[in-house]
Every structure is written in structure tokens, then in C-alpha cells.
Amino acid sequence: MNDHGLIIGLESRLLNAWPSFDYQAYDGWILRFANGYSKRANSATPLLPHAALDEELLDYMIARFVEANVRPTFRLNGLQAADVDERLRLRGFKEIEPTHVLVAPIPQADCEPDPEVELAPQASKRWVREAAASYGGDKSDDETLMKIVSRIRQKAAFATLSLDDKPVAWGLGVVERGYVGLYDIVVAPDLRGIGLGRRVVSSLMAWGCGQGAHSAYLQVREENEVAHSLYRALGFEIAYGYRHRVMPGRSS
Template identity: 40%
Template structure:
């Protein structure tokens, strides 16, 4: 289920997402936020519209993309409802592919979000957490140092959730509290531990942890084709506020 578009709410959620997944370097030009992180994740290396003052012409497009070329990065456009209407069609006409359609969803934190004793949440990632998360994501070896820098740069309160079985970490999730919202990121379950409800338990536990830190709502980003996650999130009350997609050369 989707909610009517609310550009003020969209901008608030965008800002929360940017703070929760901080890029190593940022620049604002012509109403666009450029994020740079050495190529680790699309969202941390993308061009994002900031709202009503966002401008777009072919000259502006070339200016924004030049900063990525200087860093030997592909220019990745992350298009939300805040982007000018002609951007998507212009990029499509120039051969940019549209990929990874995704939803931003929000839920009220109610009694469906209860802490599970199998899930432990720490304020900082242990070396074991970082190694297990990188292996399961997977994160390329040359990006692992960048990953660690980004995760440890998140402003608190932040919670690194894990599930351990037989001495091995088989479940991961990340929670970031920002005001009255807690963001849920990167719920990962090892293949051998799937279909046991661990994704639900991780999600519920992050929500409960967020409540303890003053959050009243949870938000997340989920790829539109994730047929396993979408029904789970729906049962916990998550509704789509808006969608976005990437345009890549």
C-alpha cells in the first residue's frame, strides 16, 4: 500500500537516509547533492535532487557528472519525486539504464516490534561483525576499508544487530535513530539460516531498540523486486511513502 506523495515528508526522509548512510565526501550544486565514497554502494556515490530549487539542463548535467569522471567513478543518478520531471526522460534518451526501482516505506512502532533474545545489538561494529557483514553482502575486498569508515562515521545512536549460531554470525542488520524515526538498513541472513524467521526477528528487534532511543516510527528502503521482504514488511505495518530508481550510463 502507498501513501499520497508529500514532498515535505519525502525531503525529511531523504535527509535521514543521507545522515544514516554517510558518504565520505559531499558537494551541493544547482540543488543537487553529489555523494562520493570511492564507488562503494550506489546510494553513497550518486547524484540526488534536494527539492524545489533543483535545476536541470544538459550543461548542469555535464557539470555534475564531471566531478565523478575526475574521481574515476560512473555518474549515477538517483531519481526520487524531488527530481525535475524531465530528468528521467532526458537520461533515458541518452542511453542511461533505469535500474533498482526501490521503495521508501514507513511504519509506526507498535507492539509488533518486540525485542527478540536471539538478536543482540551493539553500539559499534566488532571486527567479527564487519567481517561477517562484508562476506555476506558481499563487499569487494578493495571496498571493505571504505565500508568500515562509513559505518563508524554514522552519528549515534546506532545499533549493529547480529544473530549468532554455533559460534558463527548468520544474521545482520543496522539501525540508526534520527529524531523520532529509526532507519532499518541491510537486513542480511546467511543462506543456511534462511526460512527460520530471522529477518523478521532482526527487523522487530531494531524497531524495539529504536523505541528505547525515542523513535516512534521506522523507515526502510527495499528493492521493488524483493518478493521475500515486501510481504514481511507489510505484516509489520510498513507502507510506501515514495519510490526511487537509479539511472546509470
């Protein structure tokens, strides 16, 4: 059984750490839009236990997605009413990208980041450009990424790890009320698997410790066993999961 208090607490922090451009609230649900960049910033998410979704509200929210030119997407984190998933399935919404939210305690004995990991309080154009390029695909839009991270109002650290003066790994930490959220952990494609991501994560956790955080959280897709292995080694455990239900496109 999911811990609703933990889910609400972490989901609230996530909303603040990864801001969208537009927010709309409907009966325990929050709709977020950010020009389609990342599903978590462009989806309907329940924020109250047993958030209900009848046909009328579903149709209304679908229309809001269409107006925003965003694919209708519901991010189901366990707070929704028991019949919501089946209702969406019957309406043709496809289940994709099951994801885990992981949490780990931060060792309080070591709050010193890796000295080779540069931590900046604000995103530079270079950080955004290089991190987006290493992500590639639909997350290579550096202009939208800059708009998102520029909206962060919590204390943040933008991490860059360089080898021979060349940036090769990036990450973002956002601290709020005892937790540091880890976002956009990415390593240059040709240098993955040699521990660079671990150094960035460890440094952001240490930074969070210095800001008063006792725990770290992050999100990783269920299928990403390489990342799960890394995070298990750093003490992360599954707190809860979420999955997306998306309206099929014309080609689906």
C-alpha cells in the same frame, strides 16, 4: 502525488545514517561519493522540490563523477523537475533497480529487543567482515563498509543474531528525530527464509522505540518480493519510490 515534505525528511535522515566520504551540492542536488560502495552513497540525488537539471549542470556533474572514478548515477526520488528523467534517458542513462522506501509505525507497547539479538553501539571489525561476506558481490568490501559505518554520527545499533554461538544474521539501526532507519539487514545465505531477518528487524525497531522513535523506515528493491512480504507483515507500507539512471559502461 508524492509528499515532498516526507521525502525530504527521510532523504535527509538517509544522508546522515549512511554517510559518504565526499559531498558536493549543486542547485538542489547533492553528489555523494564513497569509493563506489552502494549506489545510495555514490549518486546525485535531488533534495529540493523540482530540482532542475539542464545540460550544462548535467555535464558538470558527470565530470565530477569521472574525477571520483565513480559511474555517473542519478538517484531519482520524485523531487526532481518533471523533465529530468527524460533528459537523462535521451543522454543514454539506463534505468535500473527501482526501489521502494517503506515506513511503519513502531508499536509503543513493546520496546524490548529479542534477547538473543546482540545490539552494539559501534561496529566491530567482526560485524563488518561477516555482514559484508554474507552480502557478497560488490558489497563484500568490508574495508569500505567499515569506513562508511564509522562515519555515522547519529545513535546507532549494530545487530547480530547467533545460532549455537555462530553469527547468522546482521542489521544496522540508526535513530534520528523520531525515526529509526534500518540498513544492511542480511542473513547467512544458507539460512534464509526461516525468520532470522524478521527477528533482527523487530529487535532494531524495538531498540528504536527505546530511543524515542515512533516509526521505522527502510529501502527495498521493487523486485524483492520475499523482503516485501516480510516487511508488509511487520506493518511497513510504501512511502515513495526511487530509481537509478546510470551512464552505460563501454560494455553496455
